[in-house]
Amino acid sequence: MFVDYYELLEISPNANSETLERIFRYFAMRYHPDNQQTGNEARFSEIVEAHNVLKDPVKRAQYDISHREHAGLHLQLVEEASDAKGVQKDAVVQAKLLSLLYVKRRQDVSNPGIGDVEIERLLGCPREHLEFHLWYMKAKGWIARIENGTIAITVEGVDRADSELRRDTSIRLLGS
Structure with missing residues (x-):
């Protein structure tokens, strides 16, 4: 199943590396399992995975190809849903x-x-x-x-x- 890492991290696909790191740190602290109030191990793992892919330029380029294909499928879904x-x-x-x-x-x-x-x-x-x-x-x-x-x-x-x-x-x- 395709996971939209940009959506998960709430950043634009055009976000630079500084933005990626800043947002990652925010979510990592928020969802870290040691955080008594908002810790969530599953969500933390997803955040780490997204960060690891998007911080690596080669992995990010490969991911972006899949992301664009997935976005195209969403566009088709929206168009069909709009067609009465x-x-x-x-x-x-x-x-x-x-x-x-x-x-x-x-x-x-x-x-x-x-x-x-x-x-x-x-x-x-x-x-x-x-x-x-x-x-x-x-x-x-x-x-x-x-x-x-x-x-x-x-x-x-x-x-x-x-x-x-x-x-x-x-x-x-x-x-x-």
Whole structure:
């Protein structure tokens, strides 16, 4: 797991060696295990590790490469979180999945499940994109994996699908 040493030491990646040493001494005294009031051995170890990497010019240059890559991943995360269309797309995928499972259960109550590969094919969505939706919908109790390993809608899922259909119908009727 990547640890942001700059964040840990509360300094800028552009901080000079004097700033690094000053901040290190402050945190080292604060978190040293001998400090009765604020000592924290785990935090002290992290501070020492960060200091040892950032004070060495070669190690710091290598670390900075990883830091920039990690910062790029954070930027992607922020951009995706800012895109409301992403959340809307997720809602559409979840609604389609619930609808498929609803129809399958209604058509064949004794064999209500759909396999993972078939779900991917029917939704046109690869497994890695479905994992979040499957996790969420299982946690909400809307779907479950049944005895034969397939995924089926639950009673809660039927209620959810039904309430979504009513809401969509009333919106269309109001908009007419």
